[in-house]
């Protein structure tokens with residue numbers, strides 16, 4: 001399958017591309033290269049076929065002949081998103097929806113979007129599911145909700161959007177993000193020899209390894225293309241609960257497509273989508289995940305700015 005991946009120079013994208021290539025996909029890509037000047041460890045070759053362009057400047061025809069789009073390229077966290085909400089909306093909402101329109105016009109059948117569990121806002125003690133109401137608290141999270149809303153309206157027999165509401169990612173990547181919680185704690189432990197908790201220790205946050213996010217995307221590309229939307233918060237805990245709560249019978253029922261004359265996309269879980277492959281569970285644990293450098297050598301990066 002020819003897959004157009006945006007955000008390939010980022011924390012997740014740089015790990016996802018080799019995995020998609022191993023699955024036999026031809027990857028064409030887009031990234032402005034905001035973070036290309038830095039890398040944590042060696043081994044990143046420039047991916048072939050990368051458009052060094054801003055998502056907002058894509059033109060009609062740029063996605064001609066693409067079978068699927070995996071969309072990661074956004075301003076990817078709350079503080080950055082709050083810095084200038086107008087720019088955030090321009091990239092994260094408007095340019096993302098336009099990307100989906102160009103993909104559909106160009107003949108792509110699938111559009112897989114890196115949504116976020118931040119759409120739920122602050123949780124109580126309950127586990128959120130695909131049916132839980134959204135309650136976005138920041139511009140970043142509001143944009144995720146608006147993209148889901150606007151792109152799901154484009155779903156039809158020829159175009160299947162899939163929304164993965166990823167938990168907070170963790171694990172080493174050549175384009176490391178130390179602003180996210182587990183990476184931050186691990187970085188502080190290494191540099192300051194102390195793990196600092198800023199809260200009272202009662203906060204709960206779902207986490208998922210970047211290789212599991214990448215694998216979920218590969219599963220969504222392989223899954224039978226029907227009129228459904230896939231959403232999952234994809235933490236090890238929630239994914240396991242979703243998988244174990246469903247009887248094999250109900251799993252079969254929920255992964256079946258809506259009748260083709262239905263206009264209503266049917267939500268299913270990423271756990272269900274990947275059930276035939278790995279019983280729907282995340283494969284990388286917190287303990288082992290911080291040591292998994294994926295396809296890259298873990299020797300420190302010697303590269304200077306390009």
Ligand SMILES: NC(=O)c1ccc[n+]([C@@H]2O[C@H](COP(=O)([O-])OP(=O)(O)OC[C@H]3O[C@@H](n4cnc5c(N)ncnc54)[C@H](O)[C@@H]3O)[C@@H](O)[C@H]2O)c1
Pocket residue numbers: 006007008009010011012013030031032033034035053054055056071072073074075076077091114115116117165166167168169170175177180
């Ligand atoms: N990392 C997480 O914990 C997490 C959790 C949930 C969802 N997500 C989502 O996954 C996606 C990828 O996250 P990440 O952690 O790899 O982020 P990242 O910031 O490391 O990577 C984003 C990439 O997109 C590129 N980009 C940003 N704006 C662009 C634009 N206008 N045009 C072209 N390229 C642009 C950047 O150069 C960067 O390489 C994001 O959409 C993010 O919201 C991430």
